[in-house]
Amino acid sequence: MSVYSKxxxxxxxxxDYLPYILEGVWWTLGLVAGGLALGFIIGLPLSIAxxxxxxxxxxxxxxYAWFFRSVPLLVLLFLFYWGIFPALGYKLDPLxxxxxxxxxxxxxxxxxxFRGAIQSIGEGQYIAARTLGMSKLQGIxxxxxxxxxxxxxPGWVNxxxxxxxxxxxxxxxxVMEILTRTRYVVMATLEPLLPYxxxxxxxxxxxxxxxxxxxxxxxxxxxxxxxxxx
Amino acid sequence: xxDDIVLKVEDLHKSYGNITVLKGVSFEVRRGETxxxxxxxxxxxxxxxxxxxxxxxxxxxxxxxEGEEITNRNVNINKVRQKIGFVFQxxxxxxHLTALRNVSIGLEVVKRLKKEEARKIALEMLRxxxxxxxxxxxxxxxxxxxxxxxxxxxxxxxxxxxxxYDEPTSALDPQLIGEVLEVMKALAREKVTSIVVTHxxxxxxxxxxxxxxxxDGKIIERGPPLEVIQNPKCEQxxxxxxxxxxxxxxxxx
Ligand SMILES: Nc1ncnc2c1ncn2[C@@H]1O[C@H](COP(=O)(O)OP(=O)(O)OP(=O)(O)O)[C@@H](O)[C@H]1O
Ligand SMILES: [Mg+2]
Numbered sequence: 001m002s003v004y005s006k007x008x009x010x011x012x013x014x015x016d017y018l019p020y021i022l023e024g025v026w027w028t029l030g031l032v033a034g035g036l037a038l039g040f041i042i043g044l045p046l047s048i049a050x051x052x053x054x055x056x057x058x059x060x061x062x063x064y065a066w067f068f069r070s071v072p073l074l075v076l077l078f079l080f081y082w083g084i085f086p087a088l089g090y091k092l093d094p095l096x097x098x099x100x101x102x103x104x105x106x107x108x109x110x111x112x113x114f115r116g117a118i119q120s121i122g123e124g125q126y127i128a129a130r131t132l133g134m135s136k137l138q139g140i141x142x143x144x145x146x147x148x149x150x151x152x153x154p155g156w157v158n159x160x161x162x163x164x165x166x167x168x169x170x171x172x173x174x175v176m177e178i179l180t181r182t183r184y185v186v187m188a189t190l191e192p193l194l195p196y197x198x199x200x201x202x203x204x205x206x207x208x209x210x211x212x213x214x215x216x217x218x219x220x221x222x223x224x225x226x227x228x229x230x
Numbered sequence: 231x232x233d234d235i236v237l238k239v240e241d242l243h244k245s246y247g248n249i250t251v252l253k254g255v256s257f258e259v260r261r262g263e264t265x266x267x268x269x270x271x272x273x274x275x276x277x278x279x280x281x282x283x284x285x286x287x288x289x290x291x292x293x294x295x296e297g298e299e300i301t302n303r304n305v306n307i308n309k310v311r312q313k314i315g316f317v318f319q320x321x322x323x324x325x326h327l328t329a330l331r332n333v334s335i336g337l338e339v340v341k342r343l344k345k346e347e348a349r350k351i352a353l354e355m356l357r358x359x360x361x362x363x364x365x366x367x368x369x370x371x372x373x374x375x376x377x378x379x380x381x382x383x384x385x386x387x388x389x390x391x392x393x394x395y396d397e398p399t400s401a402l403d404p405q406l407i408g409e410v411l412e413v414m415k416a417l418a419r420e421k422v423t424s425i426v427v428t429h430x431x432x433x434x435x436x437x438x439x440x441x442x443x444x445x446d447g448k449i450i451e452r453g454p455p456l457e458v459i460q461n462p463k464c465e466q467x468x469x470x471x472x473x474x475x476x477x478x479x480x481x482x483x
Contacts, residue, residue, distance in 0.1 A: 128322035131283060132336035133312035142339055147326045223326050224368045
């Protein structure tokens, strides 16, 4: 059999499975969106607590961020799926558990992204807000956060790209995302080359497309002279 | 306490660790008065202003604002600070807001005025400092002198009982100092009560009602500006104004 006919047969078989792999894109995006959103909900308050909070609060946030940034994602997934959630009496499905773990972990990373952004603004504007009579929360909400979120944007886009790639590890719990489906196709066809290429290509498209999209929003929210210089 | 006393300070003390920065400061400011505070670097001028609006908590001593003791533990400090305008050396404008919004945000958030009403007052304040046509510029698009005038408008908009200026022209290029001093002089002539930490002796002489000279955490000499500047009694005061004179003489050459 010639190389060409072999390649042709390979493409035909994989073509049959392509929709099956493509369906994984939705699952992957679900993991990413869920993880990023939960990470934001956790990370932003943590960053505020770390900058403006009491000494004890700061220490707690530090330990949290340190834990989730130090333990490998694979270990976290196993720990929560087989260990912590069952011990607490929850039997979660793989998708929910994966989103929670990605979110907890991203919360640790995002807290550090936002903390850096908040600290880069400097104390002066916050003090100015307080001298106008704003409360702590008003000063943070009206003065600090609008700037911090813009400054954190590039770091946040980066976090999207990272969590997107990390989401593939959730295949170990059998979440039906891109990699899991690709592996099933490989097992069924015994052809590893093309399916894994496709999986890689999908991640490239998602990374590129996502960052492009977010950057458009970033440009739209630019303030003259403020973030143009960073 | 007589009605026309806006601010009264009694025996204020403040330490950071084992450095004592304020060692018993007492004075009063009457309505319409412009008090000048000067003194060498590190003598505690900024610390004093920050203690007066409770950004920093004094260790000891009492402060009354319009008859209310604000060093009392159960006063609402956010309410107190609304009544005290603060103009910083480094402007501290809100970088994400236009000049107009810098001035109106306190009215909206703190005084809870309607957006339109806040905007009207803010425009009026910007007109007062001569920046009406720059209302929609962001801080990064303004010169230092313009920024400081926006900061003054921001403080004025809250209709405070008193305004504190902490070296408002020290961060400015020499050619921009004049426009800020002009605005401050105009306000002083309108009898806006203020405490001004500054080394601008021309300003002090033309609109200052009294100079308080601080040295090592205490007010060691006080009196009418002309007298204190030209005829200081204390040795430290003499030396200080000597140095200022030399500095200015050098700049003028
Ligand atoms: N937050 C702080 N922590 C520790 N020390 C401080 C703090 N703030 C001020 N100090 C110290 O208090 C002293 C007085 O500082 P302050 O800023 O009040 O002086 P100043 O008279 O305003 O000086 P300058 O003319 O340089 O502005 C200085 O020795 C300073 O180092
Ligand atoms: Mg100072």
